[in-house]
Amino acid sequence: NDQYAAMWEKLNLDLEAHDALLEVLGKFYNDIYLSQEKRLRGMEYLDFVLAEIHGLRIKELKEAKENGQKIIGTFCIFVPEELTLAANAIQVGLCAGAEAGKEKAEKLIPRNTCALIKSFIGFKLARLCPFTESCDLIIGETTCDGKKKAYEVFSQYVPMYIMEVPQQKYLSDRELWKNEVLKYKNKLEHITKNKITPDKLKKAIKIVNEKRKALQRLNKLRKAIPTPISGRDVLLINQISFYDDPLRFTKKINELCNELEEKIKKQEGIVSQDTPRILLSGCPMAVPNWKLPYIIESSGAIIVGEESCIGTRNTRDLVDESAETLDEMIDAIVDRYLKIDCACFTPNLERIEHIISLAKELKIDGVIHYNLLFCQPYAHESIKIENILREKNIPILSIETDYSMEDVEQLKTRVEAFIEMI
Ligand code: BJ8
Structure with a gap:
């Protein structure tokens, strides 16, 4: 870590707290990942990227910035990476998954806010996230109430731009969304001083499609019985897809797929x-x-699919590559992103259809629905999903939890009982 200390200091991180965070993260990773048996060769790259999560990748971002590139941070899969890349900027996901800075965050946002939101605010206030500190612009969106109100506070600390995501999918919503996509394009062109041309956008669409295709390929391979890769490893791959260089990442995932x-x-x-x-x-x-x-995989089961934004919701749909003019490409992007079946939409009937078809395709024995405490949209949908899956005789367990470790034993008991039953 010594080699990166000066870089972190320049980013104004709290070095002592940051060291402690990396130490806990390392230990956690060791227990959950490196201890797995039959580790795949292709996972070495992912292990390396994770080990360097705040090191080498941040150094790459720093060098890119020195060469005039802009860094765009996001919290939602609605932000079109195709446009970001076409403006020669780099897009990184900023959602955080640990309980850091919680007390500080709770002074600015209500305590009954989901852990994901508390965490990204907490990481900022505790000066722990080098990705947030590297960003030239951070994109928020009007999805759940928790996020959109939290962005009001967050924007006092970081440069923010908010995209309006509609809550329905009628023609008028599509118009609104197209307008938002165009506004985002203008914003990017303004801050990067790069014009998004049809040529550049075509290339960017291809790059992001290739990344999604590699992840689709990986997901298809998990259909095999016995499955060749753990769910933990695929989750890590999906997480890394949000901040790694897309070309390098795609190449490495395709190599891993060859091995699988x-x-x-x-x-x-x-x-x-x-x-x-x-x-x-x-x-x-x-x-x-x-x-x-x-907990699931140490209770004798294996995860073979993730119906989640850090999963198939982000990789299932590609942008149509046949478009030639800029406007046609924008339309293709608009349509692709409006297919996202986030629980913030009403109604959101596609999601249950996707769950049922994934269940069949992956030959699953049961669904575990994961809800972050205080996340209203997914909590509402979990009740609906439970009822429909029960009617179809697909076993389901609904879990509500946050980032604390206090409920681990209790969760383990529930998950074990479920696995025994299915
Ligand atoms: S497209 S799921 S990434 S909004 S867990 S912060 S919903 S209270 S993250 Fe999301 Fe985009 Fe939708 Fe996906 Fe709110 Fe729920 Fe917290 Fe959430």
Whole structure:
């Protein structure tokens, strides 16, 4: 860490608290990830990226900034990375998955706010996140009430721009969304001083599509029985997809997929054939929120799919590449992003259809619905999903939790009982 201390200091991090955070993160990673048996060769890259999460990648961002590139931070998969890349900027996800700076955050936002929001505010106030500190602009969105009101406070600390995401999907909502996408394009052009041309946008669409295709390929390979990779590892891959260089990341994930194909040919699973298969569904899980996946996979089950923004909700749909003019490309982007079945929409009937089709496709034995405490949209949907899945005889367990470790034993008991039952 010594080699990066000067860089972190320049970013105004609290060095002592940051060191302590990295130490806990390292230990946590060791217990949850490195201790796994039959570790895949291709995961070495991901282990390296995670080990360097606040080091090498931040150094790369710093060098990019020195070369005139802008860094754009996001909290939601509605922000079109295609446009960001076409403006020669770099997009990084800023959602945080640990309980740092909670007390400070609770002085600015209500205590009954979800842990994800408390965490990104807490990380800022406690000066712990080098990604936030590297950003030239941070994009918020009007999704859940918790986020959109928290951005009002957050904008006192960081340069923010808010995109309005509609809450329905009618023609008038599409118009509103198209307008927002165009406004974001203008904003990017203004801060980067780069014009987004059809050529640049075409290339950017391809880059992001290729990233999503690699993740789709990975998800398809998990259909195999026995499955070749742990759910924890795929969660980590999805998390890293939000801040790694997209070209390098895509190449590495495709290499990992080659390795998985070999394993599948030899019937070499990560677990035995009769291990119960779980679909995880619900709120996003940001780094280092690995608590529930670890509990599930150390209770004798295996996660084979994530119906989540840090999962298939972000990778399922591609942007149509046949568009030629700038306006056609913008339309293709608008349509692709409006397919996102976030619980903030009403109604949001596509989501349950996706859960049911994933359940079939991945041959799962049960669904675990994960809800962050105080997240209203997903809590409402969990009741609806429970009822529909029960009617279809698909076992489901709904979990509500936050980032604290206090409920680990209690969760373990519930998850074990569920796994025994399915
Ligand atoms: S598209 S899920 S990333 S809004 S967990 S902060 S909803 S109270 S994150 Fe999301 Fe975009 Fe939707 Fe995806 Fe609010 Fe719930 Fe907290 Fe959440």
